[in-house]
Amino acid sequence: MEAKDKFTLGLEMPTDPRWVNVAQMNIGEVLIDHAYCEQKAATSCISLIIQYPEKEKLVDVLMPVVAEEWNHFERVVAELKKRNLKLGAQRKDEYVEKLNALIKKGGSREQNLVEKLLMNALIEARSCERFKLLWKNISDPSLSDFYYKLMVSEASHYKNFLLLAKEYMPETYVDNRWRELLAEEAKIVSSLQARGDRMH
Secondary structure: OHHHHOOOOOOOOOOOOHHHHHHHHOHHHHHHHHHHHHHHHHHHHHHHHHHOOOOHHHHHHHHHHHHHHHHHHHHHHHHHHHOOOOOOOOOOOHHHHHHHOOOOOOOOHHHHHHHHHHHHHHHHHHHHHHHHHHHHHOOOHHHHHHHHHHHHHHOOHHHHHHHHHHHHOOHHHHHHHHHHHHHHHHHHHHHOOOOOOOOO
16 A cells, blocks of 8 residues: 555645535535536637647657546546536536636746646646545545546646756756646635545
């Protein structure tokens, strides 16, 4: 079991552990929200490929991520069906909205790309942290195993985005901007109510 604890995500603010207790009582709502998170992750990668087709490394790295995220979407929908639940409508994601407000406007094409890559890295890191909490604490053994597998699969995604950012801007620039965003993300998490019917 030791290998399962080796996920270092670098987040400054841990999720309130009470989130899992509430999430368990609203697991259908969490799964619906989670499904859309996976769909949006795939869509975000597709958007980056479309916007930056000349970035060969980016295209090569993100193409398999698109397939993986869409597979996760299908797997979450399958979990809903096992519980006789429907996908339902997409919900407002206040966490992501607040993160997007941090994106710097203007700058070079590469700076704009790095902002988007770091946003994706933050969202992936937070999602993986929540998967870890669900794996370790949820009472349903089937869902615990489900979220462990997703955690393992997702753990490398945020690192991929960080490495890509360093392909297109100097490492010191990326590291400094990453630290700034981690600090701002911590403020966002602390300001938001830990809703048990959302993944974020």
